[in-house]
Amino acid sequence: MxxxxxxxxxxxxxxxxxxxxxxxxxxxxxxxxxxxxxxxxxxxxxxxxxxxxxxxxxxxxxxxDNDRDESVRSFYSHSSKRIFNIQLPHIKGTRCWGSPYGWLLTIGFDLNIHLLHPLNGIQLSLPSQPMFPELSDCYNNPEYLCRKLVLGSNPSFWSTRSNQGCHVMALFGPYCRLAYATPGDKDWTSLEDHYDYKDIIFFNDHFYAINTDGYLKVCDISSIPPKAIDLASPPEDIYPTEFFYLVEMFGDLHLVVRYVKGEVECPALDYHFDPTRFEVYKFNFDTRSWIELYYWDDKDEALFVGNNASFAISTSKYPEFMGSSIYFTDDHCEFYKKDFCDMGVFDFDEEMVEPF
Known part of the structure; x- marks a missing residue:
């Protein structure tokens, strides 16, 4: 034939x-x-x-900044080592976060927030940026309005779910507070707590957050008012750092700590942060304490960390990725339009960084 x-x-x-x-x-x-x-x-x-x-x-x-067609976004496939340009008119003039479910979370300069699946075109609306509480002085700066958005679950399942997994949790404002919403809500609901959070994760039907001092909180969004409750102190002997990531691996909650040398010269930026090493800790819910991992018992995992939601994948299912490794991207929101230098792969066993 x-x-x-x-x-x-x-x-x-x-x-x-x-x-x-x-x-x-x-x-x-x-x-x-x-x-x-x-x-x-x-x-x-x-x-x-x-x-x-x-x-x-x-x-x-x-x-x-010099891209001619603002409705086209570029994606890199590590599997085929190719770049694909996709026409996405819905995200023209927006800032985007990725998710482990294939959905993008977008914020536009029109102050509207959406969920978008770039391959099937489905788009869901969330409350707009002015609906973040206590941000009347920041409306002209979208980067201050929202620092990170994290999904509770795959939006493709939301029609069959009615629990808090259907929510989106946000780090918002100049002090990185917590708020949540779901498509159809009119407003974002802030949590009654202090500020300066670094990362969020949805794990075992709850949102967890870690603040700049390394304290782990569990978010109770069913209480009135919603609040973040102290759960655990930071791991022992960690140094002050700008970078904490919460990620699920092997069915357990893990903390990734990223240490940097500081500001160094880079041709594409005035400065950037040079990563030196990563530490990984597993959380013990019985003792409410962190256990440092010096090696991974199962090498069949690769972690992905950055300004979007952190996640892990099995390298036996995706052999093009290296096991026992951490893939990282620059997560400075103020430089998200520039040519990042500090992106690469950290080999956890060899304690070496290989830049992209």
Whole structure:
């Protein structure tokens, strides 16, 4: 048969099932011809809740000031070592955060906040930036309004969930306070607590947050008023640092501490932070204490940390990534449009950084 478009749909479906875990393979399959596209759409609709999560993660590249088309965003595939430019008119003029579910969280200079899936075009609205409490003096600075947005769960499942996993938690304002909302809410609800938080994670049906001093809090958003409750002190003997990341690995809650040398020269920036090493701690909920890991018993994990939500993946499922490694990106929100230098991979066993 010379006309591939005339293949029976069940045969085309077998081809689609044997594609690699690179989402670009699916995209290419989707545009071969109308008959193959119909097979791809049927597959995607049948597995709508989990389809895109089976692909290896992409790195969304920073928007450059001299880019002509502001509606096009670039993504780097570590699997194929290629860059893909995707037309995304919905995020023109916005700042974006990634998530481990394939969704983007966007904030525009029009002060509106959305969830967007870049591959299927679905968009959900969240309360706008002026709905953050106590921020009347910061409306002209979107970077102060929101520092980080973290999803409680995959938005594809939200139609079947009614618990706090459907929420989005935000670090907002110049003092990095906590607030949460869900699509359909009119306002963001702030938590009754102090400020200066560094990271958030949704783990075992609860949001957890860590502040600049390394104290771990559990967020009780069902209480009136909602509040962050002290859970654990920082690990012993940690040095003051600007970088804390909470991540789930092997089913346990972990803390990644990133140490830097400080400001060093960089051709693309006035300065940047040079990472020297990372430390990883596992949290023991029984003793409410952190245990430092000097090696990983199971090498089959790669961590991804940065300004977006941190997460881990299995390198046996995605062999193009290195196990027992930490993939990191620059997380200075004030420089998110520039050419970052401090991005790379930290080999946890060898304690070495390999830059991208």
């Amino acid at each position: 010379t006309n591939w478009s005339e293949l029976p749909e069940d045969i085309s479906d077998l081809f689609l099932n044997r594609l690699s875990r690179c989402v670009e393979d699916f995209v290419i399959f989707d545009v071969v011809c109308k008959s193959w596209r119909s097979v791809a759409i049927a597959k995607r609709n049948k597995q709508s809740d989990t389809f895109f999560t089976r692909f290896a993660p992409w790195l969304m590249l920073a928007k450059r």
